Amino acid sequence: MLILQLLFIAGFIYGIRLMSSPKTAVKGNLLGALAMFGAVVVTLVSEGILTMPLLWAGLLVGSALGAWLAQKIMMIQMPQMVALLNGLGGGASALVALMVVYQDPTLTTFTWFTTGLAIVVGGVTLSGSLVAAGKLHGKLNQRPQHFRFHNLYLWGSGIVLLASLGALSFELGSVLVNSVLLLVVSLAFGVIFTIRVGGADMPITISLLNSLSGVAGSVAGFPLGNTLLVVVGAIVGASGLILTQIMCRAMNRSLWQILLGKTTVITKTPPQMVEISTPKVHGWEQSLRDAQKVAIIPGYGMALAQAQLQVKQLAEALQSQGKEVKFGIHPVAGRMPGHMNVLLAEVDVSYDQLYDLDQINEFLITADLAIIVGANDVVNPAAIELEGTPIYGMPIIRADQANQVIVCNYDTKPGYAGVDNTLYTMGKVSLLLGDAKDSLEKMLGVLAGKADTAPTEADEGLPAQLLSEAKRVVIVPGYGMALAQAQGQVKRLIELLQKRGVQVQIAVHPVAGRMPGHMNVLLAEVDVPYELMYEMDQINDEFADVDVVVVVGANDVINPAANTHEGTPIYGMPILHVDLARHVIVYNLDRSPGYAGVPNTLYDAPHCIFVAGDAASTLQSLVQSLSFAA
Amino acid sequence: MKELYLLIAFVAAGLLGYKLINEVPSLLHTPLMSGMNALSGITVVGALVTTAVSLTTGSKVVGFVAIVLAMINVVAGFLVTHRMLKMFRSEGGRS
Numbered sequence: 212m213l214i215l216q217l218l219f220i221a222g223f224i225y226g227i228r229l230m231s232s233p234k235t236a237v238k239g240n241l242l243g244a245l246a247m248f249g250a251v252v253v254t255l256v257s258e259g260i261l262t263m264p265l266l267w268a269g270l271l272v273g274s275a276l277g278a279w280l281a282q283k284i285m286m287i288q289m290p291q292m293v294a295l296l297n298g299l300g301g302g303a304s305a306l307v308a309l310m311v312v313y314q315d316p317t318l319t320t321f322t323w324f325t326t327g328l329a330i331v332v333g334g335v336t337l338s339g340s341l342v343a344a345g346k347l348h349g350k351l352n353q354r355p356q357h358f359r360f361h362n363l364y365l366w367g368s369g370i371v372l373l374a375s376l377g378a379l380s381f382e383l384g385s386v387l388v389n390s391v392l393l394l395v396v397s398l399a400f401g402v403i404f405t406i407r408v409g410g411a412d413m414p415i416t417i418s419l420l421n422s423l424s425g426v427a428g429s430v431a432g433f434p435l436g437n438t439l440l441v442v443v444g445a446i447v448g449a450s451g452l453i454l455t456q457i458m459c460r461a462m463n464r465s466l467w468q469i470l471l472g473k474t475t476v477i478t479k480t481p482p483q484m485v486e487i488s489t490p491k492v493h494g495w496e497q498s499l500r501d502a503q504k505v506a507i508i509p510g511y512g513m514a515l516a517q518a519q520l521q522v523k524q525l526a527e528a529l530q531s532q533g534k535e536v537k538f539g540i541h542p543v544a545g546r547m548p549g550h551m552n553v554l555l556a557e558v559d560v561s562y563d564q565l566y567d568l569d570q571i572n573e574f575l576i577t578a579d580l581a582i583i584v585g586a587n588d589v590v591n592p593a594a595i596e597l598e599g600t601p602i603y604g605m606p607i608i609r610a611d612q613a614n615q616v617i618v619c620n621y622d623t624k625p626g627y628a629g630v631d632n633t634l635y636t637m638g639k640v641s642l643l644l645g646d647a648k649d650s651l652e653k654m655l656g657v658l659a660g661k662a663d664t665a666p667t668e669a670d671e672g673l674p675a676q677l678l679s680e681a682k683r684v685v686i687v688p689g690y691g692m693a694l695a696q697a698q699g700q701v702k703r704l705i706e707l708l709q710k711r712g713v714q715v716q717i718a719v720h721p722v723a724g725r726m727p728g729h730m731n732v733l734l735a736e737v738d739v740p741y742e743l744m745y746e747m748d749q750i751n752d753e754f755a756d757v758d759v760v761v762v763v764g765a766n767d768v769i770n771p772a773a774n775t776h777e778g779t780p781i782y783g784m785p786i787l788h789v790d791l792a793r794h795v796i797v798y799n800l801d802r803s804p805g806y807a808g809v810p811n812t813l814y815d816a817p818h819c820i821f822v823a824g825d826a827a828s829t830l831q832s833l834v835q836s837l838s839f840a841a
Numbered sequence: 842m843k844e845l846y847l848l849i850a851f852v853a854a855g856l857l858g859y860k861l862i863n864e865v866p867s868l869l870h871t872p873l874m875s876g877m878n879a880l881s882g883i884t885v886v887g888a889l890v891t892t893a894v895s896l897t898t899g900s901k902v903v904g905f906v907a908i909v910l911a912m913i914n915v916v917a918g919f920l921v922t923h924r925m926l927k928m929f930r931s932e933g934g935r936s
Contacts (some may be wrong), residue, residue: 223880224861230873231864233929240876240926244919247883254886260893269892269905273885273912280913281920289925293874296918299910300881306907307884310891310900321844421874428884429854433847435887443883445851446858450877453862454870721867728870735928742931746867 215253216439222246223443233741250439286736287693290417290725294344297420301336304329304427304444305394311434312379312390318434324380325433327393331372333427334397335404340420342405347413347725354533355407368400408469409806413725415458415469422451454727461721461747462784495641496657498615500803502580505529506571508539508608509551512585512620512647521651522584523558528658532803538564539571539581539608541589572609581613582654585647587626593633600630616640619650660801660823674796674820675836681758681794683714685750687787688730689723691764691799691826700830701763702737707837717744718751718787720768747787754791762789762797764826766805772812781807795819798826798833872925879918885911 223246229239251270255261284292308329311318318326345351358364372393379389408416425447432440459466507526513519526536538560540551552565566574575581583590590610594602610616611634618635622644625631634640643650678684686701708715717739719730731744754760762769769789773781789795790813797814801823804810814821822829865873888911892904 224857227858227861227865227876230869230876231861231866233866233869233926234931236869236872236929237923237926240872240919240922243876243880247879247915247919250883250886251889254889258890258893260889263893265901265905266889266892266908269888269908270885270912273909274916276909277913277916277918278920281917281924284921286925286928289871289875289921292917292921293871293878296875296878296914297881300878300884300914303882303888303907303911303914304884306903306910307887307891310895310903310907313900314891314894314896319844417874421877424881425877428881428887429851431884431887433844435890436843436847437887437890438847438850440883440887441847441851442854443880445854446861447877447881449855449858450862450873453859454874457867457870719867726871727874728867728872731868732871732925732928735925735930738928738930740931741868741929744868 212253212257213438215249219246219250219253219439220442222249223446227446286732287696288348289732290413290729291344291347293726294340294347294417294420297417297424298337298340298344300424301333301340301420301427303333304424304431305333305337305397308333308431308434309390309394311431312386315434320380320382322434323382324376325430327376327379327390329427329431329434330390330393331376331397332423332430334394335401336420336423336427338398338401339405339416340401340424342402343408343413343416343420346405346408351406353409354535355409357407358403361403361407364403365400368396368403371396372400412462412464412469414722414727414729415455415462415464415466417726418451418454418458419466419469420451422448422455425449425451458722458727460785495615495617495643498580498641499617499654499657502529502534502578502615504535504574504578504580506537506539506575506578506581506610506613507584508541508544508571508581508586508590508610509555509584510541510544510586510589512587513551514554514585516585516621516647518584518619518647518651519554519558521648521655523555523560525582525651525654525658526560526564528655532658532801533806536564537566537571537574539568539575539610540565541568541586541608544586544589568606568608572612575609575612578613580615580617581610583610583616583618583620584651585620587620587632588630590634591626591630591632593630596633597630602630610634611637614639617643617654619643619647619654621645621647658801660803660821672836674822674833677759677794677796677820678708678713678761678833678837679711681708681713683757683759684708684716685754685757685760685789685792686715686717687723687760687762687765687769687789688717688719688734689763689765689768690725690729691766693724693729693733693764695764695800695826697763697798697826697830698733698737698739700827700834701734702739703834704761704830704837705739705743707834715743716750718747718789719744720747720765720787723765723768747785751788754788757792759794759796760789760792762795762799763830764799766799766811767807767809769813770805770807770809770811771816772809775812776809779807779809781809789813790816790819793818797821798829799823800825868929869926872922875918875925876922877918879915879922882911882914882918885915 226239226243229235375389375392429444594605594607773784773786888907
């Protein structure tokens, strides 16, 4: 029996060794599968349980579900698939440990402890992974979610877990109470700790949960005295740990920061960056781009201008950049109760984005920006400040509380109450007068990066020209490529360049995307040969010899601020030194900062051309002009 | 005695795994993770053994669920890894 177990362990280990090269990796995986099959069969035979229908039912149902899942999943969904499987593995181990608690009368303190630990680690892995998968699948909000007293819950549940783990180990109190407590609290703990991890930190979280799913299995192997479980689980644990380390290093984060929730997207530009951006005009365009929490306050003017659709588009544009948008509806905005609600519902704004007076006022205290569309009296601070005016005492939406305010009204005349709006004269308020439709479209243009592209628009043919003269080109993909599903265009670009005898390489930053190796998988899917893909360390010294770097949806990982701007969140993070190349062409959706919240200083460099818009279509037109030139 | 032996096995496997996996290039990190998903399904062995000796209906149900979950991991993990690895091709053609 032990001999066979050792044989299977050797199979797993050799399988992993084969995974160290793409040429042999397929075989390695098959060898692992074979060893797993062997382990299951040998267990069934040696325990004399080959003929139990219940076991076979479980094996078959699980296999069928697994095969179905593996068939159905699309490559783009791989991060959530991995997260889900982490969770199921952890859950299975927790359940195994739970059964041990009730079945094995011969447990020692050590085995009680390991059993309890398996429940905890498995439970945390299960719920944490489900939250992570939900976030990656877009079912849960990708932004970090904070509960009130979040740390209190985290530490509180941690202490409860330690206490009941101790009680279980030393057989104090009821086994039932302790084990159920362990399971329930560890499930809660997993949710509390993952819910406040932001989308960009997912590579770290997934790797950590990957490790924990192995540790859970390994620890569950102790009370069972099963070497296979202990050894294989430990290998998986080590693997996840290595990936976690690599990801942390690549993002310049410590694991503690992630676990303690200090991963939040930076909402305010750090002081060092303010100095850099002050020479530029800090107009409403800047406030619009920088704001993270935005309140939109519609009024009757929106109805008059028939600007509902633009309002909705604005909200979507803001949300697509990860900003939080809430609509504030004053009870008397418009001409009938619920007027604004109807107009917005008509253009498919979902009602859970609409907030009433009290709710929106609470939000406005911390909001970065309030956008007023055709509302006047209902946002007039005179109702609070100017005693004796007709509107004094009327409850208003406190747009004046927001950090910045943009007003899209037709003019500055007083509203129906005839009271001048004191909001208009406040320093933080920008007035966009005229037809609200036009103003909103202007704002949409700013969000799409158009306001800044004026100089590059003149250079429309330049990227194609630069590329057709280049001898050596490096392509840098990022998560934006995945979002735009632009892999096919990247592949076409590579082919076209290669046909012209250009040397093409792809530089992959370790944390580009949502999980380790994300970019590699996406490019492999469209048949880009792996020899073209280079790791950061392999290629970073060579950028000075590169004629053109084409960036597709990558941002923080190429931001030179990581080297130059001390104090910014990404300072010290290793980046790809694309700025050393002769020319850089960036195909990103817009110029807004990446998840780290630090503006990309590369975009302003003289040798950088920025092409804004959906990468799939901007690259498509590049490919067309290139093939046309050929 | 058995406990000590298992502890040693745990530490040794962890170290060996650490060394082995450090050699996997970042190119293959995603298939590596899904492959590890499959391996963490090894817990199915534990689930089979404990379910076989379970007496109450409750623990039979728990055992059944554990087997199903672990087996999803094993099968989906290996299949998805296979699907991904087959996509990685060399310039000379399919690997």
